[in-house]
Amino acid sequence: MAIRVMLIDEDVNHINAVEEYFSSSSSVNVVKAISNRDEAMSSITEDYDVLVINLLLSGCLCSLILSKMKELGINRKVIITSEYVSPDMMMQINSYQPNYFLKKPYSCSELERVIASIYFKENKSNNTIKLKxxxxxxxxxxxxxxxxxxxxxxxxxxxxxxxxxxxxxxxxxxxxxxxxxxxxxxxxxxxxxxxxxxxxxxxxxxxxxxxxxxxxxxxxxxxxxxxxxxxxxxxxxxxxxxx
Incomplete structure (x- = not known):
């Protein structure tokens, strides 16, 4: 059974590239790729295994989504991505306790590897070292x-x-x-x-x-x-x- 992934990112070109890469994959299925704020908030309760979300979404949307998931008790694997990282942002990322942080730009093959890694085997300790x-x-x-x-x-x-x-x-x-x-x-x-x-x-x-x-x-x-x-x-x- 393919790993079901929901991608939330405002970069439409990036979304299209990810969807195209996984369109023929038997191991990962991008069930939803969202660039719209309202759709993103309303989709968090749907069926998926891994959420890939950009930290730098406008209007603090990433924070709102992850806080809402915690409030509703929605337990999913989470990969946070970001083009830019500062010490303050690292503290913010750590506070969300994601399964993985992936710095953009990343290749689709790298994303595929990370998705498989966190889905089939918890890798929190290794990722904590990377963040540190x-x-x-x-x-x-x-x-x-x-x-x-x-x-x-x-x-x-x-x-x-x-x-x-x-x-x-x-x-x-x-x-x-x-x-x-x-x-x-x-x-x-x-x-x-x-x-x-x-x-x-x-x-x-x-x-x-x-x-x-x-x-x-x-x-x-x-x-x-x-x-x-x-x-x-x-x-x-x-x-x-x-x-």
């Missing part, structure tokens, strides 16, 4: 459009899941990231270094001092790529230990 990493990087002032942002984000998650990589940045981490993004290890290294340089000039100083104060001098020197990623992965491990 995203929050950290935004507090550190790294723009999400930089290639280095994606490399650092994925590198922290890899290191969090496999601590043996902490001593193998060059030999293991860079090559794995390079394979994932179809690039070279040297380009990965340069992009990460560039992202850290930007972070050191525009990030939250108090937050940087809190994270790196014991390992580097925030006033004088930037951390190396390895120090940066290892420190953030360690911080996540430490937070989990006391949750």
């Amino acid at each position: 990493i995203t929050d950290m990087l935004h507090n550190l002032g790294i723009p999400s459009n930089l290639k280095g942002y994606s490399y650092i984000r994925d590198g922290i998650e890899m290191m969090y899941n496999d601590t043996s990589m902490m001593g193998a940045i060059t030999k293991e981490l860079y090559p794995r990231l390079a394979r994932s993004y179809e690039t070279t290890s040297s380009r990965v290294e340069r992009a990460i270094r560039h992202a850290i340089e930007i972070s050191w000039s525009r990030g939250d100083y108090d937050y940087m001092e809190e994270l790196f104060g014991n390992s580097v001098d925030c006033d004088k020197s930037k951390p190396t790529n390895g120090e940066f990623i290892v420190t953030l992965a360690d911080r996540l491990k430490l937070e989990d230990r006391y949750v």
